[in-house]
Amino acid sequence: xxxTEFERIGQRLACEGLVSASAGNLxxxxxxxxxxSRAGCYLEEPGAPVQVPMTGAVPPGTSSEYRVHRAVYRAxxxxxxxxxxxxxxxxxxxxxxGAETTLTVWLPKFQVDVFAATATWASLxxxxxxxxxxxxxxxxxxxxxxxxxxxxxxxxxxxLALFIVVVAVSPNQAASLVLTFVAGLGVCVxxxxxxSYSSRFPHWHAGVVFSVFEFSAGVGAMVFPYIxxxxxxxxxxxxxxxxxxxxxxIVALLALYLRRVxxxxxxxxxxxxx
Numbered sequence: 018x019x020x021t022e023f024e025r026i027g028q029r030l031a032c033e034g035l036v037s038a039s040a041g042n043l044x045x046x047x048x049x050x051x052x053x054s055r056a057g058c059y060l061e062e063p064g065a066p067v068q069v070p071m072t073g074a075v076p077p078g079t080s081s082e083y084r085v086h087r088a089v090y091r092a093x094x095x096x097x098x099x100x101x102x103x104x105x106x107x108x109x110x111x112x113x114x115g116a117e118t119t120l121t122v123w124l125p126k127f128q129v130d131v132f133a134a135t136a137t138w139a140s141l142x143x144x145x146x147x148x149x150x151x152x153x154x155x156x157x158x159x160x161x162x163x164x165x166x167x168x169x170x171x172x173x174x175x176x177l178a179l180f181i182v183v184v185a186v187s188p189n190q191a192a193s194l195v196l197t198f199v200a201g202l203g204v205c206v207x208x209x210x211x212x213s214y215s216s217r218f219p220h221w222h223a224g225v226v227f228s229v230f231e232f233s234a235g236v237g238a239m240v241f242p243y244i245x246x247x248x249x250x251x252x253x254x255x256x257x258x259x260x261x262x263x264x265x266x267i268v269a270l271l272a273l274y275l276r277r278v279x280x281x282x283x284x285x286x287x288x289x290x291x
Contacts, residue, residue: 019045019052020065027060030101044086045097051090056080106214107233109271112264113174113207114234115241119261120181121146122242124197127254132190145194149201157206167276170210171269176203178265185259207268208234214275237264 023043030041041060044053052066055078067079071090075083086098121143128139160169180200187193215227241264249257 019047020063023054023063023066024061026099027054027063030099031059031061042080042082042086042100043098044080044083046090046095051083051086053080053083053086105271105274106211107229109170109211109268109275110208110230111233111237112271113211113237113268115237116174116177116181116261116263116265116268117204117207118238119241119245120177120184120200120258123245123249123254123258123261124184126249127185127258128190128193130254132193134190138190142194142197145198146201149198150205153202153205161206161210165276166210166213167272170207170275171272173204173207173210174265174269174272176200177207178262178269181262181265182259185255 022045026043042054043060043063043066044051045066047068050068050070052068054060054063054066058064067076069075069079069083069087071087080086082100085100089095089098124142124146125136125139128134128142129136134142157169157173177200180196180203184193184196184200187196212227212230215230241261245257245261248260
């Protein structure tokens with residue numbers, strides 16, 4: 018009975034990049050139970066869903082996520098569930114934290130090697146960045162109520178990419194300190210905005226998605242700084258620091274894609290719709 022609708026929704030999810038291969042699943046309330054997509058099926062061609070009771074054993078071929086769907090239906094009045102895998106948002110988290118951590122991890126070493134700064138002044142560079150972030154939130158947080166999340170993310174990451182490059186080519190230590198502070202001002206709400214996309218998932222799926230964001234951010238924070246070391250050894254610290262702008266700029270491009278697939282809209286008053 019639900020074959021056609023499952024296929025239509027599955028094809029839409031695949032077209033918009035929200036699922037790939039056999040990732041994700043669909044379900045809908047049906048009688049005293051639920052109808053859920055089969056284990057291992059491709060959502061573009063999901064075939065007939067499996068009828069699952071709300072309690073007890075389940076038929077062979079049932080999606081392994083049936084327990085999650087059951088729990089949601091028991092706890093809420095939701096009539097259907099779409100469980101997608103937003104690769105673009107996870108990638109944004111991974112790349113942004115990679116860029117930011119590379120900047121903050123290597124800034125002191127950059128100051129010492131390029132400007133012969135003392136250890137005290139070199140460590141203060143990171144402080145300047147975080148102070149910029151804290152002050153920027155005074156402006157950034159109210160801005161989230163008036164601008165689309167994707168617009169904020171795109172502007173902020175372009176800002177970060179630009180100032181990473183400018184810091185890398187700064188002529189002296191004083192200029193680099195000021196520019197680092199300005200870089201912090203512009204990226205004050207970036208990671209929070211990326212994480213906010215998890216709220217578009219129903220019930221406790223939102224918590225799972227946010228945990229994936231956090232995990233991917235942690236991986237990005239580990240991977241990119243390690244890549245910077247060999248680049249610095251071969252090309253110098255200015256080039257190595259400037260390369261951190263690349264993942265930041267990619268996040269700016271992903272922001273456009275996030276806008277399209279998340280269905281962001283404005284209210285008649287021009288504010289972001291919830």
